[in-house]
Amino acid sequence: MKILIAEDDPVTRDSLNECLSGEGFATLLASDGNDAIRLWRTEKPDLACLDIMMPDVDGYEVCRQIRSRDKQIPILFLSAKSDEIDVVIGLEIGADDFIRKPFGKHELLARVRSALRRSEAAKAVASPSQSTPASFEIRGELTIYPTQLRAVRNSSGEEIDLSPREISILRVLNEHLGEAVPRDELLNRCWGLNYYPESRTLDQHIAKLRKRVEPGNGESPLIETVRGIGYRIREKVSD
């Protein structure tokens, strides 16, 4: 999933990039409005995060231009302007959400995820032929909906938010159900060959993922560590 980030402050831009790409989103970075419109035309992102106060072409104008051609793409404003009137203008010209600065990583991710989910739901309504979103099941316990960035626990119906990175880890492990997947393969397939994350990155992601998906009631754990090799999801133990 590609996310366009238009922000003139370089530190904020980098931090946003880090937050989103760390979770497995592909990012497109623009430092002003013109850049943002150009990137939107050429790269067709799935979501746009726009700062309002940018040199030359401001976020409102970018939003107007994108909206005049594309009614679907979710647009989020990230802005220090937080007077009610600014929020109202933002939503009036077609933004989906308005995140007021200052915000933290978790708020950002939650809002990005929910905007993407809403747009996926809208797409499903628009084209009923694909009304059942692509999904895959793990051990009959979890159903993963990659386009909606969520999983559903089959036993309880509980919904779990997942990042694109976490979904790709689950997908790779599920493809090799019952086998240990080497760390290198996980890193290559989930982070890409050109990316060399620190050695701990994978472990941290797995730790976070476990917190979310493990039933945590003493049942057999979903993701197992295979010492010296990597990780695996064991086949369902039938009793």
Next chain:
Amino acid sequence: MIFCRKFSLSFPTPAIPLAVLAVALISDPAWADTNTWEPSLFPTTEPSPLPISDEDAFIQPIPSEISFHTESWNAAPSRKSISAVEYNTPILIGSIALSLFLIVVGMIGFIQQKRALLVAEKRVSFANRVSHELRTPLTNILLNIDLISDTLPDEADAARKRLDLVREESSRLNRLLENVLTFSRREQGAPSLHLTACDVSATIDEILDQFGPALERRGLQANRIGSEGPLYVAADPDALSQIVGNLISNVEKYAPKSDTFDIEVAELPKNEAVRITVADRGPGISRGNAARIFRPFVRIHDKTTEGVSGTGLGLAIANELALAMNGTLALTPTREGARFELTLPQANKKRTFPAK
């Protein structure tokens, strides 16, 4: 609203000299008539006596006999017109000078007023802009704290604690910013509030959570009294959080270390209101200062308390917001410490209310 205020301030100033000039011009023919009498009173010795001042012009023309009067009317028409010009000139010049003087004074006044208004506006927009500008670095700090926390190894507890401290301080900075912004918005006009049903208990829990680490560091413990369940008031959720936050921030600043403070929520069925009381056992506020504390920029414990910072805006804003939400904020006398009572109208859940 701003426009109206500007208009009413600036309108009368230029109007005054213009009105004076108009009066002077309209009344001119009357002056001309009076002055034509003069030459017949003092026939030839002084051909054209210039009146020394406006008063002379008034005194001189009074005729002693009625015959003079008729004579003046029978005088040669050419002389009449000449004298009219001669005697009108100084008066005309005088009235024009007076009008010009008044116009200049008016203009100076007008320009000064406009400049003062501009300065005031600039100051407000400056506060606005600065607060907005400050939000960007604050965002960067918060985002990066989150990024660091996520990459820290699990065993780095000490580092994580430090980061929590930074995060907490950032949110304090944000609170200060919000106060400054609310204040500058108030200077520009009324703050816009949207009253909905807010759960008081949940708001208090949330604020206490935010202040948790800071209170813990000073050994302060909140003693919750009264209803723990949901209790709804008609309020703007952000404004309610801001008021409660400002009150607890004062407790955190002024209450003695390792003590408890009370937060009481009580239903007042008779008034259909809910009262939130925040009371500490700190130095309190003397009777003499009680009236001043709700004014902006007033800080009572400015010198006495070491290491306590603030803008002196917290209570002023809390009071202002409470009033705007049809409520009250009052300092109630107690034996020790400070005791603030916030009263807000009770609400049924899921109802909206018009703001004042």
